[in-house]
Amino acid sequence: MLALAIAAPSSSALAASKKRSSGSAIAAAIVVDMNSGRILHEQASMTPRAPASLTKMMTLYVLFSYLRSGAVTPDTEFVVTPYAASQSPTKLGLKPGATIRAADAVHALVTLSANDAAVTIAENLAGTEANFARVMTRKAQEIGMMSTLFRNASGLPNDQQVTTARDMAILAQHLIRDFPEYYVCFQTKYFTYRGHRYRNHNRLLFGYKGTDGIKTGYTRAAGFNLTASVKRDDKHLVAVVLGGRTGSQRDAAMRSLLDRSFPKAVAGRPKPVDTAPLVASLEAAPPPPPVAKKRVFALASAGPAEPVIFSTEAAPAPAKLAAAQPEMSADPTPIGPTTSAKAVGPYHVQVGAFTSQAEAESRLGEVRGRATTLLDGHQPVAVAFQKDDTQWYRARFAGFTQDRAKSTCAELKRMSFECVVMRAN
Structure with missing residues (x-):
């Protein structure tokens, strides 16, 4: 399913890169040229790591498929269960029995990385979070993420939930190419919900030229993670950094990797999905089952x-x-x-x-x-x-x-x- 054209760096280049703080202070990384599909930088990109809230990228990928099919609309009301409301922070503070619009749930995941909103999406689409995690894993394998296993929709700690930097790059590419009409939500800098204003955790959106998304993540086990998409002129890079020591150090490592990679990137129009080396070709999937408005699912x-x-x-x-x-x-x-x-x-x-x-x-x-x-x-x-x-x-x-x-x-x-x-x- 996955055809890779890897531009392998020389051993001397690898040694030099490890001496730089951007490489040595993170656990894994990858930089991909969206136009050519070439991998411009790799560091332990196939080593299993905890995804933390990068998990929510797949939660949104599945939800976007429901939106595309019409089974869910932006105004569909998702019911909040006691289990969803009980999730650990970061969260919106949703109350059991309340409802939240699908559009608001999307923005809550993108900006605040709200765990209660993630579980609410999962339960309303699949009945239980465990069922939704199986859907996520199955979809991951369909698009070529062969080293990824999901156990929940939020990214909260679970020893069996694993991914790799390369798999997260594949997922980012598919979000950008498969759902361009919904991917724009990752550019949201601020989200206001019931009188509270939330700032996007992705600090690259606020000062790194060309950034259009996509997601941060953190747990103690995972460290500080970030997937970023950056466009400059006719060049477009997707990069993943996993296991940073702090949020600031992770962001600095990401900027350094991107700065060094842009001169190597190819300018021009992106290749179609079915020919890009790093992205598996997609077949039309059957539409998911419809979701009734304000439907309560059993836990x-x-x-x-x-x-x-x-x-x-x-x-x-x-x-x-x-x-x-x-x-x-x-x-x-x-x-x-x-x-x-x-x-x-x-x-x-x-x-x-x-x-x-x-x-x-x-x-x-x-x-x-x-x-x-x-x-x-x-x-x-x-x-x-x-x-x-x-x-x-x-x-x-x-x-x-x-x-x-x-x-x-x-x-x-x-x-x-x-x-x-x-x-x-």
Whole structure:
């Protein structure tokens, strides 16, 4: 998937670069010429590192795909769950039960790097943050980020969440080229939300000529990270610095690398995505499932976790999910008219678990609307059960043999619907 044309520096050049403070004081770096695709500088660019809030670049990449498809609009209201509101700073201070517009959530990630907004995006698009992280990892592999694994949407510490400087450069290139209409948000210097004004953490936007984005990051384990895009005249560089000792030192290292790389850059029009050496060619992806306005999604932490089966193209090491809890009620509630076709079998295909019957019905209608032929003859049902003090509803399609249930679930996953095969009680 990934074809690289690497302009390898000489050993003497590498030795000289390590003597400079910009190289020795950071853990990894890469500078890429967007016009030619050549790598102009590398330092430990394939060494696994913690991404910190650079993770939010992929969170936004996935959200941009929803915006492009029309499944989400800038005015779509995302519901804030208690789990999202409980995230560690930096955050907006969103309250459980409140809503935030998709456009505001985007700007909160770009400027403040708000963790509560990142998790809110994840839960509203994928039901749980864990599911969204799998979507992120799958998308990363599709675009050539073969050394990256995501476990959350924010970049908060997780020992299993890793990336490389080169992978982050690939992601930056795809954000710029795949979503130019949305990439401009990374130029936002200030964001005002509910009376508070937030300044973008990317200080290069405020004084380094030609900077048009894109993202900073920091955790104690990761150090200070930065991905930058800088244009001067007809030259365009994308650079990544990982593991800086301080924010100021990281920024100084980035400026030094860019200053030394611009004389080597090629002026001219960028190559198309499908021919640029560092960027994998893209195929048209099916549109993601629609997201209802102000829809409340179930949290894995709020009820029994469902085993979610992913294809082998998902995460290299999928997170371990708890086994499904037995139903407290075996009386399913049929939804809608029964079709005339006979579908007989003791297995169900489950497409979600929700805290209200209306939410379960909505998901069933959504899935059946996009997979009418596939689900013909299989009755949609909402299976109620009690967990602690909360009534839950599992959204299922009934009447499958085991083999048929497995093949149906596989087809649904190819349509971006998460599902699991369960035997009926």
